[in-house]
Amino acid sequence: MIPYLILIISFIMDGVLTNFLPFLVNQLSLFTPELTVISIFIIYPFFRKQEKKYYIISFIVGILYDLCYTNLLFFNGVLFVGMAVLAKRIYHNYENNFIRNIFYITLVIVLYESLSAGIFYVFQLVPITLERVIYKISHSLLLNIIYAEMIYIILKLLPKNYKKISIN
Numbered sequence: 001m002i003p004y005l006i007l008i009i010s011f012i013m014d015g016v017l018t019n020f021l022p023f024l025v026n027q028l029s030l031f032t033p034e035l036t037v038i039s040i041f042i043i044y045p046f047f048r049k050q051e052k053k054y055y056i057i058s059f060i061v062g063i064l065y066d067l068c069y070t071n072l073l074f075f076n077g078v079l080f081v082g083m084a085v086l087a088k089r090i091y092h093n094y095e096n097n098f099i100r101n102i103f104y105i106t107l108v109i110v111l112y113e114s115l116s117a118g119i120f121y122v123f124q125l126v127p128i129t130l131e132r133v134i135y136k137i138s139h140s141l142l143l144n145i146i147y148a149e150m151i152y153i154i155l156k157l158l159p160k161n162y163k164k165i166s167i168n
Contacts, residue, residue, distance in 0.1 A: 003043035010039035032140040044087040058084035105148040
């Protein structure tokens with residue numbers, strides 16, 4: 001129940017925050033939300049023994065994200081599954097703690113934005129430059145790292161009977 005709640009809250013907050021925070025190039029906002037992508041990374045430990053289900057949920061959330069926010073059907077579905085694969089690799093190979101979580105979230109944001117920009121560039125969907133990609137990455141980090149750390153702390157503070165997993 002907890003991972004679904006995290007996904008729903010993140011999904012809704014992505015929509016709400018993009019309506020209230022300026023996120024276009026050259027606007028002075030350090031808060032570009034990528035909360036749904038971050039939540040895909042954070043919820044992996046809940047699905048450690050159900051990876052197929054995790055990938056399916058990631059794909060479905062990506063499709064819903066496309067339908068509600070981007071109008072690029074299957075684009076984020078595929079990217080979210082890619083982020084899910086990255087989450088699996090990180091959680092299987094490295095220990096996750098408060099400080100390392102900052103690095104991992106930064107990596108997730110950089111890879112997500114770079115892959116998005118690469119696909120936009122290859123298929124010429126949107127005119128994209130390296131400057132715009134760096135701008136978007138730099139303006140995504142602060143809000144998303146704060147959000148990820150808040151979720152991480154909340155998950156650490158949950159009683160054991162609610163989480164039934166090890167976050168580390």
